Amino acid sequence: MTVQIRPMTLRECRRGLFRRFVRHSTDTHIWKNGVLVEQSFMREWDRAKCRRMEDGLRQKLKEGCAVHAVWKRRQLIGFCAVEPMPYGSDGQYLNLLFLHVSKPYRGQGLGAKLFALACNEARARGAQKLYLGAAPNKDTVAFYRRMGCTEAVEHIQELIDAEPDDYPMEIAL
């Protein structure tokens, strides 16, 4: 599969960007307060959510988020975004806001490549650690553990309030 991975520009963040993007994921278990429990999990982006993602990502680019995108011809098949503002007691964290690979393209190493780019970006911006609120399902947490992430030493309340079910994780850079 020939793909291009590069920083996303504001111009590329256009209407319809997510039209063919498949966010869908399901699982049978989720992490809750550090314990894996049996609970069905499903995440999906409908049309309205895709629109909100377009608008949200555009705004984040304007605010200085570093966004990397994977393109197959002109189709977006993966992306990650690192926020510019530091978090944590010593400003040690930058936050990984998004990391998604469209369903038909998962399991081919793209998530790992995007994660490495997010780490490089955070390191280049002076962070000591990358923070992320992982979707709490078993598979997503397993992916981040494979990437070397562990439970976050500091739980960032502001980010937890925004996504209370997420599993706070970090990796030293």
Ligand SMILES: CC(C)(COP(=O)(O)OP(=O)(O)OC[C@H]1O[C@@H](n2cnc3c(N)ncnc32)[C@H](O)[C@@H]1OP(=O)(O)O)[C@@H](O)C(=O)NCCC(=O)NCCS
């Ligand atoms: C999580 C996600 C980004 C991973 O991307 P991906 O392209 O499928 O992952 P990769 O193919 O790069 O996998 C990288 C490594 O993680 C491992 N991995 C991936 N999923 C795993 C799982 N469920 N359990 C254990 N290891 C897993 C792979 O085996 C691979 O290891 P390897 O280097 O030994 O081969 C992708 O599945 C996704 O977008 N899921 C839905 C959205 C989501 O959950 N995003 C995160 C929100 S916080």
